[in-house]
Amino acid sequence: MEDSSTTNGPGRAGRQGHSWGEERWAGRPGRTGSTAAPPIFFDPTGKRWYRILATLILLAVLAAGAASWVLPQAMAQTWDGEENQDSAYARELLATGDVENIPLLGDGSNPFSRIALVEERDGRTVLADPFSDEVFRELTEEERETVGASPYAMERFGTLPERTLFLTFDDGPHATFTPEVLDVLAAERVPATFFSIGTNVVKESELLERTVREGHMVGNHTMTHFTSWVEDLRNREELIGTDRAMRAVADYASPIWRLPTGDPDNKPLPLLEAQQLGYLHVDFTLDTQDWQYGPGQEVPVPELDGQGEVVLMHDGGGDRTATVAALRGLIAEAKAEGYTFATLAPVLPEGYQPRLDTAPSLGDTVTLATVAGVTVVPEVLMRWLFWFGIGSLTIMSVLYVVLALIGHRRQKRRVWPQIPDEQLPLVSVVLPVYNEEPVIARTLAALRASDYPNLEVVAVDDGSTDRTLEILRETAASWPGLRVLTQANAGKSVASNHAIMAAAGEIIVTLDGDTIFEPQTVRMLARHFVSGRRSRPVGAVAGHVKVGNRRGILTMWQSLEYISGICVTRMAEGVVGAISIVPGACAAWRKEALQAAGGYSHDTLAEDADLTMTLQKLGWAVVQENRAVAWTEAPMTVAGLAKQRLRWTYGNLQALWKHAGMLFRPQHGALGMIALPYTLLATLVPLVFLPLTVVMAVLNLAAGTWVPIAVFAGFVLVIHTVICVIAIRMVGESWTHLLIVPLYRVIYEPLRAYLLYASLLQALKGRMIGWYKPERTNTVLDVSAVEASDEVQRV
Numbered sequence: 001m002e003d004s005s006t007t008n009g010p011g012r013a014g015r016q017g018h019s020w021g022e023e024r025w026a027g028r029p030g031r032t033g034s035t036a037a038p039p040i041f042f043d044p045t046g047k048r049w050y051r052i053l054a055t056l057i058l059l060a061v062l063a064a065g066a067a068s069w070v071l072p073q074a075m076a077q078t079w080d081g082e083e084n085q086d087s088a089y090a091r092e093l094l095a096t097g098d099v100e101n102i103p104l105l106g107d108g109s110n111p112f113s114r115i116a117l118v119e120e121r122d123g124r125t126v127l128a129d130p131f132s133d134e135v136f137r138e139l140t141e142e143e144r145e146t147v148g149a150s151p152y153a154m155e156r157f158g159t160l161p162e163r164t165l166f167l168t169f170d171d172g173p174h175a176t177f178t179p180e181v182l183d184v185l186a187a188e189r190v191p192a193t194f195f196s197i198g199t200n201v202v203k204e205s206e207l208l209e210r211t212v213r214e215g216h217m218v219g220n221h222t223m224t225h226f227t228s229w230v231e232d233l234r235n236r237e238e239l240i241g242t243d244r245a246m247r248a249v250a251d252y253a254s255p256i257w258r259l260p261t262g263d264p265d266n267k268p269l270p271l272l273e274a275q276q277l278g279y280l281h282v283d284f285t286l287d288t289q290d291w292q293y294g295p296g297q298e299v300p301v302p303e304l305d306g307q308g309e310v311v312l313m314h315d316g317g318g319d320r321t322a323t324v325a326a327l328r329g330l331i332a333e334a335k336a337e338g339y340t341f342a343t344l345a346p347v348l349p350e351g352y353q354p355r356l357d358t359a360p361s362l363g364d365t366v367t368l369a370t371v372a373g374v375t376v377v378p379e380v381l382m383r384w385l386f387w388f389g390i391g392s393l394t395i396m397s398v399l400y401v402v403l404a405l406i407g408h409r410r411q412k413r414r415v416w417p418q419i420p421d422e423q424l425p426l427v428s429v430v431l432p433v434y435n436e437e438p439v440i441a442r443t444l445a446a447l448r449a450s451d452y453p454n455l456e457v458v459a460v461d462d463g464s465t466d467r468t469l470e471i472l473r474e475t476a477a478s479w480p481g482l483r484v485l486t487q488a489n490a491g492k493s494v495a496s497n498h499a500i501m502a503a504a505g506e507i508i509v510t511l512d513g514d515t516i517f518e519p520q521t522v523r524m525l526a527r528h529f530v531s532g533r534r535s536r537p538v539g540a541v542a543g544h545v546k547v548g549n550r551r552g553i554l555t556m557w558q559s560l561e562y563i564s565g566i567c568v569t570r571m572a573e574g575v576v577g578a579i580s581i582v583p584g585a586c587a588a589w590r591k592e593a594l595q596a597a598g599g600y601s602h603d604t605l606a607e608d609a610d611l612t613m614t615l616q617k618l619g620w621a622v623v624q625e626n627r628a629v630a631w632t633e634a635p636m637t638v639a640g641l642a643k644q645r646l647r648w649t650y651g652n653l654q655a656l657w658k659h660a661g662m663l664f665r666p667q668h669g670a671l672g673m674i675a676l677p678y679t680l681l682a683t684l685v686p687l688v689f690l691p692l693t694v695v696m697a698v699l700n701l702a703a704g705t706w707v708p709i710a711v712f713a714g715f716v717l718v719i720h721t722v723i724c725v726i727a728i729r730m731v732g733e734s735w736t737h738l739l740i741v742p743l744y745r746v747i748y749e750p751l752r753a754y755l756l757y758a759s760l761l762q763a764l765k766g767r768m769i770g771w772y773k774p775e776r777t778n779t780v781l782d783v784s785a786v787e788a789s790d791e792v793q794r795v
Contacts, residue, residue, distance in 0.1 A: 039603045040654035043766020052764055073363035074370070077236070078243045079255055079278025082132040087232055090272040093130060096151045102268055103147045105139075106156030111166075111310045111347065113264040113281040115272045116155050118147050127155060131276055154265060158347055160285070160308030163339050166347070167192035167327075168284060168310055170221055170258065171317035173200050173207035178315045180324045182210060188331045190341040192216050195258040195282075198223035198242030200316060202371045203379075205249040212250050217343035217354060219282060220246075220257035223371070225317070227260050229270040239274055241367055244360075248368035253358040255351075256282050256344065262312075280352045282344060284312035288330070290323040299326035301333050310344075382696050385689055386712060396678060397719050401726055403572035407624065408730050410575075416527055421453040427526050427588075428505030431459040432495035436513035437466040438776040439633070443513060444475050444482065452522040457482045458499040463489030468513075493600040493607045496584070500591070500599055508589045515585050516548060516631040516780050524628035525588035539593035539620025540612060541628070542570055542579060543586030544731065548631030548780030553740070554641060557747050558634040560737045564720070564727040567626065571730075574624035576670035580679070581652075582622060584608040586630035593620045604658060605769060606651025613659040616671055626731055631780045640775070642754060649755040650762060650769045656680060687756050713745070720744060 038044060077085075084093075102115075105127075116127035116136055125144050127136040136155070139147065147153050160166070167185075172178040173196055185192055194211055196218055201208050211218055222238040223245075229235055239257060246252045257279045264271050264281055271281055286302055286309040293299045299322050302311075311330070313323055334341070345353060360368075429447055433440060447457055459482060461469040469486060476482040487498055500508055507529050509522055521543060528541045544567055547559035566583075573579045582589075587608070597614040600607040612622060635641040656679065663680065665672040686693075697709055721741050728737055762769055 037603050039605075039768055040658050041763040041766060042768055046766065049765040070362065070366050073361065074244065074366045075237065075240065076363060077240055077277045078247070078253065081276060081278060084131050085276065087236065089130075090269060090276055091232070093152065094268055094272065098150065099268060103150050103153040104156070104265055105143055105146065105153055108156070109160070109285055109307070110156035110158050111160060111283055111285060111344075112158040112349070113154065113156055113271060113283055114275055115152055115268055117152050118150060127153065130272070154268060154271075156265075156283070158349070160310065160347060162308055163306055163337075164308040164346075165304075165330075165334050165339050165341050166308070166310045166344055167313065167341060168195060168219075168258075168282070168344075169193075169313050169315040170195045170260075171200075171225065172196055172315035173204040173211065174316035174320065175204055175207070177320040177324065178204065178207050178211075181315045181320075181327060182207075182214060182216075184324060184327050184331070185216070186214060188328075188335075190331055191343045192341070193219060193256075193282075193344045194315065195219040195221040196242070196246070197221050197225050197316065198238075198245045199371060199375045201242065201245045201249060202368060203376050208246065208252070209250045212252050212356065215343075217254075217256075217345060218246065218252060219254050219344075219354075220279065222257075222260055225260045229267065232273065235270055235273050236277060239277055239279060241371065244364040244367035245371055247358050248360040248364040251358050251360065252354060252356060254354040256280050256348065256354070258282050258284075280349065282310070285310045287312045288323075288326060290314055290320070290326055291317065293322040293326075295319050295321040297322050299323065301326065301329045304334060304337055304339065378692055378696055381689065381692060385685070385693060386708060388685070389712065390715060392678075392681075393716065393719055397723060400569055400572040401723060403575045404568045404730065405726065407571045407575040408626070411626065417531060419530060424452070424454045424526070425507055425530065426454050426456065426505035427452060427507045427509055427522055428499075428503030428591075429455065429457045429509045429511065429522065430496060430499040430503060431457060431511060431513065432462060432492050432499060433459060433464065433468055433472070433513040434462040434489070434492070434495075435464045435466045436468045436776060437464075437471065438778045439514045439780075440468055440471050441475070442516060442778065442780070443511070444472075444479075446516045446518075447511075447522075448479060448481075449519050450517060450522045451519045452526060455481060455522060456503070456505060458485065458503050459483065460485045460487060460495040460499045462487060462491070462495040491602070493602050496607075497599040500594055503591065506591050508591050508594060510584045510587050510589065511630060512585045512632065514633045514776055514780070515545075517586070518629045518631075521586065521628045521630060522588075524625050525586075528623055528625060529588070529590060536577075536619060536621040537590070537593075538623060539590050539615040539618070540582045540622045541588040542574070542582040542622065542624045543588070543628035543630055544624075544626045545583050545586050545630050545632055546733075547634040549633050549636065549777065551636065551779065553743065554638065554747075555634045555636055556737065556740050557744065558641070560724065560740045560744065561748075563731060563733050563737060564724045567731060568723060568727045570624045571626060573670070573675055574622070576674075577616075577621060578670035578675040579622040579624060580613055580616075580671060580675055581606070581609040582612045585632055586628060588628075590620070593618070596620075604651050604654035605647050606655045609652055609655040610658060613655060613662065613671075616668065617659065617662060633777060633780055636777065642751070645751065645755050646758055647769050650759040652679075653683070653759055653763065656683070683756065686752065687760065690753055690756070716745060717742065 043049070115130065117130050118139070119126055119128045121128070121135065125139045125147070127139065128134070129136060130152075167190065169181060169192060172194055194216060196208065208218065220239055220242045223241045224238065226234065226238045243253065246254060255278055257274055259267060259270060259281065262283065264283055274281060288299060288302055288311060290299045290313050313327065314320055315323070431443070436443070444457070459472050461472060461484065469484070472482070472484045476484050483502070485498060485502060487495060496510065507526055509525055511517065525541045525543060528538050545562055547555055547562055550556050550559050570579055570581070584607070593615050596618055597611055601610050604610045616622060635644050656676065662668045662672045663676050700706060700709060721738070724738060724741055728735060
């Protein structure tokens with residue numbers, strides 16, 4: 001037939017330089033002929049992004065100002081010192097002597113440790129406090145010989161009363177074992193002292209409160225069980241942060257502490273730095289070695305010789321089941337031998353008793369919030385995300401697979417009415433094309449081979465700059481069923497609407513310029529409009545798009561995605577009337593429904609999703625037909641795939657935003673109550689939490705705690721394998737797709753991350769993403785060969 005031009009502009013002249021997707025919305029006719037609305041997220045002023053940046057900068061400035069005011073308070077030491085408070089003092093003092101051979105006074109029976117200056121005062125050699133004018137005591141003659149010329153000495157001091165045990169527990173509080181320890185102590189009426197780790201105090205704050213409430217003493221065991229002690233600032237904050245956390249949690253201020261892994265005699269720097277901050281180090285005199293024993297093993301009860309002992313045990317840092325059992329045995333034996341028990345209160349030097357009524361300061365509260373934000377919140381979120389991922393994946397996978405199988409079984413068992421060819425309605429195949437020279441001849445040939453008897457093809461050339469129009473005209477000369485229209489380059493949705501308006505059929509079938517229909521496809525699509533078996537009239541039918549150029553891992557991955565993801569999902573959604581996307585590459589539409597919806601919109605890039613949701617909103621039924629098969633070219637490069645999927649993702653976000661009013665609306669059935677909310681959740685959760693997930697995964701792997709990650713990955717792999725097996729069986733595809741399953745997430749997850757954040761960035765900037773049309777390679781499978789045999793042939 002003769003060519004026709006659009007009614008809203010000249011033919012090819014004037015705009016041939018535009019590529020598909022450079023669509024201007026201003027002044028463009030909309031669905032009903034009125035001026036179209038701007039594209040969703042588009043910012044015609046170009047100022048939105050600058051406003052966002054300005055807001056972010058303002059918030060950053062305010063945050064920096066708040067931090068500069070609060071941080072000094074949070075980092076300030078909690079116990080005031082009198083002298084030598086410069087942070088470099090400890091290293092400078094130790095540098096004046098032989099730090100590898102510090103004189104040691106006292107022995108292992110003394111529970112406290114400190115470093116003292118050796119000074120001559122009034123003819124006496126004394127030990128003096130480096131941080132005040134206090135003199136601890138005078139040295140004996142023997143001690144003067146031990147000290148020699150050293151400017152300082154390490155002193156162990158303090159005396160323990162006989163037949164008294166000072167039970168101490170390190171590394172808690174622990175959610176499981178600290179309550180068990182406390183229960184034993186409460187039952188036996190035994191007091192104890194707990195040296196707690198700061199992060200655990202924040203995580204298990206109620207246990208710290210219980211410990212204090214039940215009359216036990218609590219000391220500082222650093223914020224993170226820190227053992228390096230090479231950074232002065234870190235050294236200080238490990239102690240200060242823990243102290244502040246305890247003050248904020250339980251109004252409890254404690255100036256006693258214990259080195260992680262012990263051995264203060266050989267760690268003078270942290271000992272001296274802690275002294276400078278006002279902390280007293282408490283060592284142990286009897287080590288139960290309970291940390292060496294696992295569940296089911298018996299910790300030997302240490303022998304008691306009548307001397308007072310500071311006993312080391314643990315309520316955290318691992319499975320302490322053996323410790324709890326040993327504690328019962330130790331208490332029983334000690335009581336039998338006449339021992340009493342006490343916290344460290346009776347033997348602490350003056351001024352080092354913990355305070356029970358310390359009102360938390362702003363610095364304390366900020367420290368607690370910061371530590372919680374860094375340690376507790378990510379852990380809780382990751383735990384929630386883990387179980388949410390497991391739960392949602394299981395529920396939705398089972399639901400979709402079951403529904404897809406139900407839909408597949410219904411389609412196989414359904415008996416279709418036999419309608420004579422002459423009574424079949426006219427079907428108009430709408431074919432918008434732009435620069436499709438390499439593939440358009442095959443697309444037309446496949447349509448010409450259709451077994452549907454009452455068919456016309458309306459092709460609209462959208463200002464192509466290659467031989468596409470010439471090929472269309474040449475084909476039309478020998479095929480009366482093909483009409484060729486032309487228009488200035490205006491975009492796919494405009495070309496599609498142009499063809500729809502010119503179409504004579506009551507059923508409209510759409511496809512892309514590179515899509516090859518199998519001979520039965522149009523018939524399979526059209527039969528849904530004449531069966532008359534549904535309570536709601538069918539407005540659209542989604543076909544089954546397959547990847548036709550399976551030439552490598554990337555295209556095989558896309559093929560598997562089409563089979564296991566898109567096809568199964570759409571079949572399941574079709575059973576409950578929740579299909580949200582009818583692919584324009586292989587679909588059929590009732591023309592009446594298209595007219596009611598106003599045709600394809602111009603304000604989203606996912607015009608097929610937009611139109612599908614509009615039809616659902618208007619009350620039309622949308623169904624899936626897996627036997628309506630179309631073969632398409634998939635991008636063969638990573639760059640091409642990223643461009644294509646960016647348009648898809650951005651367009652789907654536009655459509656979801658545009659039709660947000662359908663969310664959680666019962667009148668829209670499963671689409672509004674399940675499918676769209678799940679889509680929204682599946683978008684927002686990774687968008688918000690993906691950075692945290694990656695960081696936590698890296699940290700867990702670095703720490704060697706890879707088991708949860710492996711469990712989740714294995715679970716996802718198993719679920720996906722099951723889905724793929726069912727999908728491949730359901731649509732009769734090649735089992736070689738299963739070889740891609742182990743690689744599926746390796747490609748999918750990075751791609752999804754890029755698409756989500758790139759789409760969000762474009763939306764915030766208010767820019768439009770151009771319509772990506774991949775390079776045509778004419779490598780789609782020979783459909784006739786596929787139909788003739790199960791062997792895959794290439795042209």
